[in-house]
Amino acid sequence: MRSMTTDEIRELYLRFFETKGHLRLPSASLIPDDPTLLLTGAGMNPFKAYFTGTETPPSRRVVTCQKCVRVGDVDNVGRTPRHHTFFEMLGNFSFGDYFKREAIQWAWEFSTEWLKLDPERIWVTIYLDDEEAYEAWTKDVGLPPHRVGRLGEHDNFWPADAPTLGPNGPCGPCSELYYDLGEERGCGKPDCRPGCDCDRWLEYWNLVFQVYDRKDGGVLDPLPQKNIDTGLGLERAAAILQGTTTNFETDTFRPIVARVEEMTGIRYGEEARTDVFMRVIADHLRAAVFLVGDGVNPGNTGRGYILRRLARRAILRGDLLGLKEPFLHTMVPLVVSLFQGAYPDLPGKETYIGRVLRTEEENFRRTLAQGMQRLEEYLASAEGTVIPGEVAFLLYGTFGFPLELTQEIAAERGFTVDQEGFARSMEEEKRRARERAKMQGDIFVTEKGALGEMIRTLPATEFLGYAVTEAGAQVLGIVFGEKALDEASEGQEVQIILDRTPFYAESGGQIGDTGELRTPGGRVEVRDTIKKGDLFVHQGVVLAGVVRRGDSVTAVVEGSRRLAIRRNHSATHLLHAALRQVLGPHVEQKGSLVAPDRLRFDFSHYQAMTPEELREVERMVNERTMADQPVTTVVVDLAEAQQMGAMALFGEKYGEKVRVVRMGDFSMELCGGTHVERTGQIGLFRILSESSVGSGLRRIEAVTGHGVIEHLEAQESLLRDAAQALNTRPAEVPARIAAQADQIRELERRLQELQQQQAGSQAEALLSQAVEVNGVKLLATPAGEADRDALTRMADTLADKLRSGVVVLAGLSNNTVIFVAKVTPDLVKRGAHAGNLVREVAKVAGGGGGGRPDFAQAGGKDPSKLESALGKAAEVLAAQLK
Numbered sequence: 001m002r003s004m005t006t007d008e009i010r011e012l013y014l015r016f017f018e019t020k021g022h023l024r025l026p027s028a029s030l031i032p033d034d035p036t037l038l039l040t041g042a043g044m045n046p047f048k049a050y051f052t053g054t055e056t057p058p059s060r061r062v063v064t065c066q067k068c069v070r071v072g073d074v075d076n077v078g079r080t081p082r083h084h085t086f087f088e089m090l091g092n093f094s095f096g097d098y099f100k101r102e103a104i105q106w107a108w109e110f111s112t113e114w115l116k117l118d119p120e121r122i123w124v125t126i127y128l129d130d131e132e133a134y135e136a137w138t139k140d141v142g143l144p145p146h147r148v149g150r151l152g153e154h155d156n157f158w159p160a161d162a163p164t165l166g167p168n169g170p171c172g173p174c175s176e177l178y179y180d181l182g183e184e185r186g187c188g189k190p191d192c193r194p195g196c197d198c199d200r201w202l203e204y205w206n207l208v209f210q211v212y213d214r215k216d217g218g219v220l221d222p223l224p225q226k227n228i229d230t231g232l233g234l235e236r237a238a239a240i241l242q243g244t245t246t247n248f249e250t251d252t253f254r255p256i257v258a259r260v261e262e263m264t265g266i267r268y269g270e271e272a273r274t275d276v277f278m279r280v281i282a283d284h285l286r287a288a289v290f291l292v293g294d295g296v297n298p299g300n301t302g303r304g305y306i307l308r309r310l311a312r313r314a315i316l317r318g319d320l321l322g323l324k325e326p327f328l329h330t331m332v333p334l335v336v337s338l339f340q341g342a343y344p345d346l347p348g349k350e351t352y353i354g355r356v357l358r359t360e361e362e363n364f365r366r367t368l369a370q371g372m373q374r375l376e377e378y379l380a381s382a383e384g385t386v387i388p389g390e391v392a393f394l395l396y397g398t399f400g401f402p403l404e405l406t407q408e409i410a411a412e413r414g415f416t417v418d419q420e421g422f423a424r425s426m427e428e429e430k431r432r433a434r435e436r437a438k439m440q441g442d443i444f445v446t447e448k449g450a451l452g453e454m455i456r457t458l459p460a461t462e463f464l465g466y467a468v469t470e471a472g473a474q475v476l477g478i479v480f481g482e483k484a485l486d487e488a489s490e491g492q493e494v495q496i497i498l499d500r501t502p503f504y505a506e507s508g509g510q511i512g513d514t515g516e517l518r519t520p521g522g523r524v525e526v527r528d529t530i531k532k533g534d535l536f537v538h539q540g541v542v543l544a545g546v547v548r549r550g551d552s553v554t555a556v557v558e559g560s561r562r563l564a565i566r567r568n569h570s571a572t573h574l575l576h577a578a579l580r581q582v583l584g585p586h587v588e589q590k591g592s593l594v595a596p597d598r599l600r601f602d603f604s605h606y607q608a609m610t611p612e613e614l615r616e617v618e619r620m621v622n623e624r625t626m627a628d629q630p631v632t633t634v635v636v637d638l639a640e641a642q643q644m645g646a647m648a649l650f651g652e653k654y655g656e657k658v659r660v661v662r663m664g665d666f667s668m669e670l671c672g673g674t675h676v677e678r679t680g681q682i683g684l685f686r687i688l689s690e691s692s693v694g695s696g697l698r699r700i701e702a703v704t705g706h707g708v709i710e711h712l713e714a715q716e717s718l719l720r721d722a723a724q725a726l727n728t729r730p731a732e733v734p735a736r737i738a739a740q741a742d743q744i745r746e747l748e749r750r751l752q753e754l755q756q757q758q759a760g761s762q763a764e765a766l767l768s769q770a771v772e773v774n775g776v777k778l779l780a781t782p783a784g785e786a787d788r789d790a791l792t793r794m795a796d797t798l799a800d801k802l803r804s805g806v807v808v809l810a811g812l813s814n815n816t817v818i819f820v821a822k823v824t825p826d827l828v829k830r831g832a833h834a835g836n837l838v839r840e841v842a843k844v845a846g847g848g849g850g851g852r853p854d855f856a857q858a859g860g861k862d863p864s865k866l867e868s869a870l871g872k873a874a875e876v877l878a879a880q881l882k
Contacts, residue, residue, distance in 0.1 A: 125156055461534065517540070575685075589601065601700045773881070
C-alpha cells in the first residue's frame with residue numbers, strides 16, 4: 001500500500017469504473033433538484049428518479065464523486081475521528097444493469113489491486129439473510145467466512161432502519177467494507193469485530209443493493225429494476241492510505257488546521273480541547289465554502305440557516321482560540337486551492353464566497369457584544385443555576401448568540417442551560433417562521449383561498465367580549481371549504497366573519513368560545529372561534545334556515561361555558577402568584593391551557609414540588625378566592641404597566657398598548673384573556689397533579705368551581721367503593737388497608753420460605769442430571785415456570801451442592817425465556833466464564849445478555865428453542881476450558 005493524495009484517490013476511482021463501462025458524471029449541486037431534501041447528502045440523491053424507473057439515465061452505469069453535506073451529527077464533528085458536515089462520496093451506480101456479484105467483485109478489485117490495501121485487513125458485513133452477498137464474498141472473492149459478519153437493518157440496510165423508521169423512497173440491504181486499523185486501536189474485547197463501536201474498524205465503503213421502494217407504513221414495494229448504489233468515503237480512504245489517525249490529518253484538512261495554528265499560535269495535538277476547536281473550524285469552513293459556492297446564502301430558515309449555523313459555529317471556535325477579528329474569509333483561498341483540481345468552478349467564485357463569509361462574520365461579531373451584555377444582565381439577577389431555554393433562545397434569536405457560547409459562559413459562572421427548553425423554543429420559532437412566510441404587508445395570511453383573501457381585505461374584527469356575551473353584528477364573509485359564499489344553508493359547515501363579536505378567539509392558552517349566531521333567516525352553531533390575522537373566525541354549522549353575507553346577526557356566547565373558562569383563567573393568575581411566593585421569584589409561566597373543565601399551567605422550576613408546597617399553594621389560592629377581591633383591568637402603555645409592577649415575562653413580546661389584569665393586591669399581570677369580576681366567582685380551587693414536562697419545567701393541572709365539586713364527588717365515590725370492597729366504613733379504609741398490607745407481607749414471607757424449600761428439593765432432583773465436560777460438572781436444565789429471582793436462588797443452591805461445577809438454568813416467564821449461569825470460583829480460574837457462556841446460550845433462543853465470570857443472566861425470545869439453547873452450553877463450556 002502506497003500513500004496517495006486525495007486528488008489521486010478520487011481520480012483513480014473514477015478511472016477504474018470508467019474501465020468497467022461507467023459514464024463519469026460531474027458532482028451535482030449541493031442544492032438538490034428534489035423538494036423533499038434541503039441539501040444533497042448522499043451520492044444517490046441526484047439519481048432517485050433513475051432508481052425508481054421514472055426517468056431514463058444517460059447510461060445504465062454511472063460513476064461520480066459527489067459533494068455532500070449532512071448536519072445530523074454536527075455536535076460530533078471534531079470530537080470523533082471521522083464525523084464531518086461536508087464530505088465527498090465516491091459512488092458507482094447501476095440502474096437495472098449489474099447487481100451484487102459485480103459490485104462486490106469490483107469493490108474488492110479496486111481496494112486490493114488499485115488502492116493496494118492489504119487484503120488480510122479487509123473485513124465485510126452483510127444483511128442478516130443476504131445469502132447472495134455471502135456467496136459473492138466467500139466464493140467469488142474468496143474471503144474467509146469468519147471475516148463476513150451479518151448485521152441487522154440498523155447497520156446493513158440503507159438508509160439505516162429504513163424498513164422500520166423510513167424515510168420513504170429507494171432502499172435495500174447493503175454490504176459494508178471495513179479496514180482493520182490494528183488491535184492497538186481497538187477496545188480489547190475478545191468479540192471485537194466490524195460493528196463494534198471502537199476505532200479499530202474503519203467502514204470505508206458501502207455497497208447498497210437498491211431493490212425496494214419504501215412506502216408509508218413500512219411497505220417495501222419491489223422496484224421495477226434491481227439497482228446498485230455504492231458510497232466510498234473519500235476522506236476515509238485518504239486516512240487509510242495516508243496513514244493518519246483521524247481524517248483531520250489528511251491532505252484536505254491538515255493545511256486548514258495548520259493555517260489556524262499560524263493565526264492563533266496554538267499547536268495542534270497539544271490539548272484535546274483546542275484540537276476540537278481547530279477541527280470544527282476546518283470542517284465547517286469547507287462546508288461553508290461549498291455551500292456558498294453552490295448558491296446558498298446565510299439566513300434564518302432552510303439551507304440558509306444551515307450555512308449560518310456552520311459559519312457561526314466556526315467563528316465561535318475561532319473566538320475561543322483567540323481570533324477576535326473576522327478570519328473565515330481569509331482562509332477561503334486556501335480551501336479553493338485544495339479543491340480546485342476536482343471542482344474547477346471554485347476559483348471563479350472565490351471572491352464572492354469570501355465576501356459572503358466576511359459579511360456574515362462581521363454582522364455576527366457585532367451581535368456578540370450585545371448578546372454578552374444581555375446575558376450578563378440576566379446572570380446578575382438570576383435565581384437558581386439553570387438558564388431557561390427561553391432565555392438562551394432570546395439571546396440566539398434576537399442577538400444571534402449561539403447556544404454553545406451561552407453554555408460556555410454559563411459553565412464558567414456555575415450555570416447550566418435548559419437545552420430541552422431551547423429546543424422547544426426553536427421549534428416554536430420554526431412554526432412562526434412558516435406563518436410569516438405567508439405574510440403580506442402587516443397581515444398574517446395563514447390560509448389559502450377565500451379565507452386568505454378575506455384576511456387580506458376585510459377590516460379587523462372588533463372584540464366586545466370583555467364587556468358582553470351577546471351583541472349585534474353584521475356578516476362580512478362566509479367561507480365553505482376554500483370558497484367564499486353569498487349564503488349558506490342548513491347542514492353546511494362554514495367559517496363566518498363578523499364586523500364585531502363577543503366571541504373570544506383562542507389565544508394565550510384560553511380556548512375559543514362556542515355559542516350561536518342568529519340571523520333573521522337562520523341559526524349557526526358556533527363550535528369554535530379562532531383568530532386568523534386580525535379576524536375572528538367563527539367555525540360552525542348552519543342549524544336551520546339560511547345565513548347570508550350582509551345579514552344582521554345576534555352573536556350569543558354560551559354563557560355557562562364562558563364563565564367556567566373565566567374562572568379557570570383567573571385561577572391561573574392566582575396560581576402563578578402563589579407559586580412565586582411559595583417557590584421563589586424564579587417561577588415564570590411557560591405555557592397554559594384554559595378550558596371550561598380544567599386548567600393547565602406550565603412553569604419554570606428545577607425540581608418536583610413537595611406535598612407541603614402544593615398544599616400551601618392551594619391554600620393561598622383558596623384564601624384569595626374566599627376573600628372575594630375585585631378583579632380590575634386597565635389598558636395602558638407598556639412602560640406604564642411595567643412601572644405599575646405588572647408582570648412582563650422575559651422574552652415575551654407586547655404591543656404598544658397592553659391590558660393589565662389586577663386581582664386585589666395579590667396578582668398583577670399583562671393579559672388579553674377574559675376574567676371574572678371578583679375572585680369569589682372562581683369558587684374552590686383544587687390541584688389535581690404536578691409533574692415534569694421537561695428539564696426545569698413543571699406542570700400543574702387543576703380545577704375550579706363546579707370542577708372541584710365534581711372531583712370531590714368522584715373521590716368520595718371511590719372511597720365508598722373502597723370501603724365496600726374492604727367491608728368497612730370509609731373512615732376506617734386507611735387502617736384496613738394497612739392491616740391487609742401487613743397480612744400480604746407475612747404471606748409473601750411464608751411463600752418465599754416454601755419456594756426456597758421447594759427449590760432445595762428440586763435441586764436435589766436436578767443434581768443427578770449433571771454431566772461432565774472436560775472433567776467439569778455441568779448442569780444445564782430447564783426449571784419450568786420461574787422468575788429471575790427464583791432461578792438465581794436455585795442456581796446458588798445447585799452450585800453450592802456441586803461444590804465445583806457450572807450451572808445453567810432456563811425458566812419461562814410471560815412467554816419469554818430467562819437464563820442464569822453460575823460458575824464456581826475454582827472454575828473461573830480455569831477459564832469458565834458465566835457471562836460469555838450464557839450469552840451464547842441465549843442467542844440460540846433469539847436473545848442475549850451477559851455478566852460476570854462467576855454469575856450472569858440473559859433472556860430469550862423464543863421458548864421453543866429452550867432445549868436447543870441449553871444444549872449449546874456444553875459446547876461453549878468445552879471451548880472455554882481449552
